[in-house]
Amino acid sequence: MSVMEQDSAGAPARASLLNDPKVRGIFYQLVLIVALVAFGYFIVTNTIHNLEQQNIASGWGFLENTAGFGTNQSLVEYSETSSYGRAIYVGFLNTLLVAGVGIFFATLIGFIVGIARLSNNWVINRIAYCYVELVRNIPLLLQIFFWYFAVLRSIPGKREKWSIFDTFHLNIGGLRLPKPIWEPGSFMIGIALVIAIAASIVVSRWARKRQEATGQQFPMFWTAVGLIIGLPVITYLVTGMPMHLEHPNFVETGPILRQGFELNVGINVIPEFLALTAALSIYTASFIAEIVRAGIQAVSHGQTEAAHALGLRNGPTLRLVVIPQAMRVIIPPLTSQYLNLTKNSSLAVAIAYPDLVSMGGTVLNQTGQAIEIIGIWMAVYLSLSLLTSAFMNWYNQRMALVER
Amino acid sequence: MSKKILPLVIGAAMGVAATTAAGATTLEDVKAKGFIQCGVSQGLPGFSNPDSQGNWTGLDVDLCRAMASAVFGDATAVKYTPLSAKERFTALQSGEVDVLSRNTTWTMSRDTQLGLNFAGVNYYDGQGFMVRKDLGVTSALELSGASVCTNTGTTTELNVADYFRANNMPYEIVAFEKADEVVAAYDAGRCDVYTTDASGLYAQRLKLTNPGDHMVLPEIISKEPLGPVVRQGDDEWFNIAKWTLNAMLNAEELGVTSENVDEMKSSDNPSVKRLLGVEGAFGEAIGLSNDWAYNIVKNVGNYEESFNANVGPDTPLGISRGVNALWNDGGFMYAPPVR
Amino acid sequence: MSDTQMFQIRTEEAPRLPAPISTTGVIGWMRQNLFSSIGNTVLTVIGILIAYSLIAPFIQFAFIDAVWTGDNREACLAQDGGHSGACWAYVEAYFPQFIYGRYPTEEIWRVNIVYALFLLLLVPLAIPSAPFKKANAILFLVVFPIVAYFLLTGLVIGDTVVLPIVETAVWGGLLVTLVIAVTGIVASLPLGIALALGRRSKMPIIKLVSIIFIEFWRGVPLITVLFMSSVMLPLFLPEGVTFDKLLRVLIGVTLFSAAYMAEVVRGGLQAIPKGQYEGAMALGLRFWPMMYLIILPQALKLVIPGIVNTFIGLFKDTTLVLIVGMFDLLGQIQSSFTDPTWSTPSTGHTGYLFAAMVFFCFCFGMSRYSIFMEKKLHTGHKR
Numbered sequence A: 001m002s003v004m005e006q007d008s009a010g011a012p013a014r015a016s017l018l019n020d021p022k023v024r025g026i027f028y029q030l031v032l033i034v035a036l037v038a039f040g041y042f043i044v045t046n047t048i049h050n051l052e053q054q055n056i057a058s059g060w061g062f063l064e065n066t067a068g069f070g071t072n073q074s075l076v077e078y079s080e081t082s083s084y085g086r087a088i089y090v091g092f093l094n095t096l097l098v099a100g101v102g103i104f105f106a107t108l109i110g111f112i113v114g115i116a117r118l119s120n121n122w123v124i125n126r127i128a129y130c131y132v133e134l135v136r137n138i139p140l141l142l143q144i145f146f147w148y149f150a151v152l153r154s155i156p157g158k159r160e161k162w163s164i165f166d167t168f169h170l171n172i173g174g175l176r177l178p179k180p181i182w183e184p185g186s187f188m189i190g191i192a193l194v195i196a197i198a199a200s201i202v203v204s205r206w207a208r209k210r211q212e213a214t215g216q217q218f219p220m221f222w223t224a225v226g227l228i229i230g231l232p233v234i235t236y237l238v239t240g241m242p243m244h245l246e247h248p249n250f251v252e253t254g255p256i257l258r259q260g261f262e263l264n265v266g267i268n269v270i271p272e273f274l275a276l277t278a279a280l281s282i283y284t285a286s287f288i289a290e291i292v293r294a295g296i297q298a299v300s301h302g303q304t305e306a307a308h309a310l311g312l313r314n315g316p317t318l319r320l321v322v323i324p325q326a327m328r329v330i331i332p333p334l335t336s337q338y339l340n341l342t343k344n345s346s347l348a349v350a351i352a353y354p355d356l357v358s359m360g361g362t363v364l365n366q367t368g369q370a371i372e373i374i375g376i377w378m379a380v381y382l383s384l385s386l387l388t389s390a391f392m393n394w395y396n397q398r399m400a401l402v403e404r
Numbered sequence B: 001m002s003k004k005i006l007p008l009v010i011g012a013a014m015g016v017a018a019t020t021a022a023g024a025t026t027l028e029d030v031k032a033k034g035f036i037q038c039g040v041s042q043g044l045p046g047f048s049n050p051d052s053q054g055n056w057t058g059l060d061v062d063l064c065r066a067m068a069s070a071v072f073g074d075a076t077a078v079k080y081t082p083l084s085a086k087e088r089f090t091a092l093q094s095g096e097v098d099v100l101s102r103n104t105t106w107t108m109s110r111d112t113q114l115g116l117n118f119a120g121v122n123y124y125d126g127q128g129f130m131v132r133k134d135l136g137v138t139s140a141l142e143l144s145g146a147s148v149c150t151n152t153g154t155t156t157e158l159n160v161a162d163y164f165r166a167n168n169m170p171y172e173i174v175a176f177e178k179a180d181e182v183v184a185a186y187d188a189g190r191c192d193v194y195t196t197d198a199s200g201l202y203a204q205r206l207k208l209t210n211p212g213d214h215m216v217l218p219e220i221i222s223k224e225p226l227g228p229v230v231r232q233g234d235d236e237w238f239n240i241a242k243w244t245l246n247a248m249l250n251a252e253e254l255g256v257t258s259e260n261v262d263e264m265k266s267s268d269n270p271s272v273k274r275l276l277g278v279e280g281a282f283g284e285a286i287g288l289s290n291d292w293a294y295n296i297v298k299n300v301g302n303y304e305e306s307f308n309a310n311v312g313p314d315t316p317l318g319i320s321r322g323v324n325a326l327w328n329d330g331g332f333m334y335a336p337p338v339r
Numbered sequence C: 001m002s003d004t005q006m007f008q009i010r011t012e013e014a015p016r017l018p019a020p021i022s023t024t025g026v027i028g029w030m031r032q033n034l035f036s037s038i039g040n041t042v043l044t045v046i047g048i049l050i051a052y053s054l055i056a057p058f059i060q061f062a063f064i065d066a067v068w069t070g071d072n073r074e075a076c077l078a079q080d081g082g083h084s085g086a087c088w089a090y091v092e093a094y095f096p097q098f099i100y101g102r103y104p105t106e107e108i109w110r111v112n113i114v115y116a117l118f119l120l121l122l123v124p125l126a127i128p129s130a131p132f133k134k135a136n137a138i139l140f141l142v143v144f145p146i147v148a149y150f151l152l153t154g155l156v157i158g159d160t161v162v163l164p165i166v167e168t169a170v171w172g173g174l175l176v177t178l179v180i181a182v183t184g185i186v187a188s189l190p191l192g193i194a195l196a197l198g199r200r201s202k203m204p205i206i207k208l209v210s211i212i213f214i215e216f217w218r219g220v221p222l223i224t225v226l227f228m229s230s231v232m233l234p235l236f237l238p239e240g241v242t243f244d245k246l247l248r249v250l251i252g253v254t255l256f257s258a259a260y261m262a263e264v265v266r267g268g269l270q271a272i273p274k275g276q277y278e279g280a281m282a283l284g285l286r287f288w289p290m291m292y293l294i295i296l297p298q299a300l301k302l303v304i305p306g307i308v309n310t311f312i313g314l315f316k317d318t319t320l321v322l323i324v325g326m327f328d329l330l331g332q333i334q335s336s337f338t339d340p341t342w343s344t345p346s347t348g349h350t351g352y353l354f355a356a357m358v359f360f361c362f363c364f365g366m367s368r369y370s371i372f373m374e375k376k377l378h379t380g381h382k383r
Helices: A002-016 A020-052 A084-117 A122-136 A140-152 A187-214 A222-239 A271-298 A299-310 A314-351 A356-367 A370-402 B001-016 B026-033 B059-072 B088-093 B108-113 B155-166 B179-188 B199-204 B235-254 B270-275 B292-299 B302-310 C025-033 C038-064 C088-101 C105-126 C133-155 C174-199 C204-219 C222-238 C245-271 C276-282 C287-302 C304-324 C329-336 C349-377
Strands: A162-164 A168-171 A174-177 A178-183 A242-244 A268-270 B038-041 B077-083 B098-106 B116-118 B123-127 B127-132 B146-153 B172-176 B192-197 B214-216 B222-232 C153-157 C160-163
Touching: A020 B155, A020 C204, A020 C222, A084 A271, A084 A314, A084 A356, A084 A370, A084 C088, A122 A271, A122 C038, A140 A271, A140 A314, A140 B179, A140 C304, A162 B098, A174 A271, A174 C160, A187 A222, A187 B098, A187 C287, A187 C304, A268 B127, A268 B172, A271 A314, A271 C287, A314 A356, A314 C222, A314 C304, A356 A370, A356 B123, A356 B155, A356 C222, A370 C204, A370 C222, B026 B059, B026 C038, B038 B059, B038 B088, B059 B077, B059 B098, B059 B235, B059 B292, B059 B302, B077 C025, B088 B116, B088 B222, B098 B123, B108 C329, B123 B199, B127 B155, B127 B302, B146 B179, B155 B172, B172 B179, B172 C174, B179 B192, B179 B199, B192 B199, B192 C287, B199 B214, B222 C038, B235 B270, B235 B302, C088 C105, C088 C174, C088 C329, C105 C133, C105 C174, C133 C174, C174 C204, C174 C287, C174 C304, C174 C329, C204 C245, C222 C245, C222 C304, C245 C287, C245 C304, C287 C304, C304 C329, C329 C349
Parallel strands: B038 B077, B038 B098, B146 B172, B146 B192
Antiparallel strands: A162 A168, A168 A174, A174 A268, A178 A242, B098 B222, B116 B222, B123 B222, B127 B192, B127 B214, C153 C160
């Protein structure tokens, strides 16, 4: 028995070693590993050799060195005496800022246009269709140039302005806004805001429980709005108005160069930011609109009819029945559009907006350390993208639980 | 990942990847391929600029042509690679170009840390400011609070930061990747001031909608010696670049021009004789033929001719010699003698 | 007799009345689609206002105020010093540069042949009912790139110059845009298929490597890839080996689009029912014959719309190469703005408008084709 087993196990094994999928699998993978290692070795040795040969510095020490160049927008303190590392950090924050604001507006426009695409009104429907087709078939870079170079020529020059309510001013130097100046005691407003948000959450829990128990509805939305706006305002008044607005100062006398808005008074949103945000959100919105449309169309018509049969009006039908189901279809592609927007914000380099790629590129030029800088770029964008996909997976799982 | 090699293999098979035998000197390599690969700017009138037929002209281009004349006796044995500020050093380091003649400032860090050698100075420049005439500004010291357009990643950006800080003037910097974008933004009125090398200001002014509405301020805030660059570690090629420039300067000093160079061959002046290879074997000493300098002057001309043809007072740029005159004419241009 | 008169049976149908005029024809359509309620009417009015405020200035600029002929900027400058309309004369003067870049004039016929061959091979490939699909695809994907390569760059055999060499530095305009986009797609197709198969492979290391590769390239912006290929690639290569700038960009673009292509192909592979795999295996086919004969032909047909969409994305993204200093269509147009002969306040607007129109025509056309194919293919696997 044991002899036979040995025979039957031994003989075919030798014959089929070549054809055994497992063995072949291991062989292929070994080949791949060897090839990869060889390729990596090839690149690394070449790089080291080239760096040595050309006497190029390497390592991360340069991040500590003084940058020596300025920038036109930084969210944290930054000056010419700051380090290269700080400069890259400033760029990173600027990328996050433009991506965040861009995502907000892209979502807003995208949902409006997406719903307009489904409108029964022919004019609205066509406008939305033309918008989507026109915008998404023209390269983003071209749109950025359009917003920056073409629109820039049409707005007032440095010594003039367009004003709304005498509070918001626009000219070629950017959009000027009043800047809130916080005085001692203003932290109370922040505390009031936190309390208001906490209270809204508590009330909404209570309202939901009550509705589940008794069926009575509670005007949750307006309560929350009242709390979140009202409480800080009351606190502001009670604590003796510990905050005032610093208005931009428009100088109209003196040498021509000094005329126009004074530097560093009020908030100045630079035109590069405006152009980039406009282009990014309008471009991405055209894709979001299609996602929203597809998502809403994916909800079967029976759902709407059933909701109507239950006596729900159009508004509640959309809000309580259609959108929650559509969101499940919309969210995954939506997150990848958000990610695209973030990646596309790197086109800032074309119009002098100091984002991560632009600031990093300047550092690259000054130090010549290409490998380190490109490494930082890739690492930042890759981690953003991994974070996004992690969020997407989490969301999908959470949505899957809701499904019955 | 072995797939990554695929494009390389395809590239090599298609013959676009140029391989040079390792260990060969740049001169041997250049002679083998029959032309000099010269790194130039992406378009700076007067220095290196393509016309609508794609022919390159300019002061920097003339240096490449002069080197080709020295090596091959033929000024057209050059191919040009337009390079951005960001790419220029890697292109030279990697051997993509043999010489970089692209209005590049000679600084200590570039000379010592990037594996490069500067072969001399073919234009003494300095950073200046351009403003609209209607601003009524006459001095750079009045520019407090101005917004300044410039190129990113150049010494310009650092100099302007230093200058405004040193004079305690607030400013707003708007730094672009490409010169054309700087010009467009300045032209649109985004900035009050455009700063770059003074030569560049004159050149870029031609691209503005109304060049006459703009003026260059008198202040020069930095030293910008511009010159050709070669790779470190190849002294033979370094010598050729260095002495090509010197030959052009010496020719001007000795009064040798492309027109009279044939007559000058029979000159009694020993300096001229040595320069034109009638006496001595100076060409052979740098691996070239003895008539190397004759070819340079014959095909390209001396420094003065090149200057006047490309950037001089009679060209649209209209730059006077100023500090770029010869040393005996009140300028900085001083070439070591050929002897 | 009178009995029979007591009731009346209608033996003929009453003549059909036309529908009320308010529900048919233009008026009915308008009532239904534009003015069905107060809110709707308000929307319609707002919509018309928006459309008018956008279209009217556009028509004014592009047609009514436009300058169609002229030799230099004088023609396009507004007489009263104000804003003039589009300067089409400038586009006309620069048209050859926008299409061919600075390709030598006497050699332009070579580019034209490449354009013609491209159309000649692409059109029958794109029409589903045209015959000889396989031969056509091989011609287009294998033979055409080789022929185009030699036509565009030149051919020297030994010492005889068959076609003079034209450096890639003088290529530009639409030529560069098309070369990058088409090469990017054609070269990334095999790479993308291999990666998609790798990602679905059961061999853990191959799967892992494929996933890392795909996610890496999908996670980074194209512009950093371009910077990497133009700044970092030279450092990776042995000393003395240099690549043409265009080739470096092509490598970056190919690797980048291969990752996207892999995901598209993976979608196609996933859409093939399991029965197809099992059937093929039951017939005794091994992995490659199974893929080659059964799975890939079906999967690739399914992903044609996806490939076209990837191509549209890539076609638009080629504009980014202008940031690394190459002259694609947009770069060429932008670089012409600073020509003193033509610089007027409206030159920039005109150039951007022209670029937008060209890109729109290409991309819109392709997206229509993709939708057409999607509808056509929808029948096959719907069960």
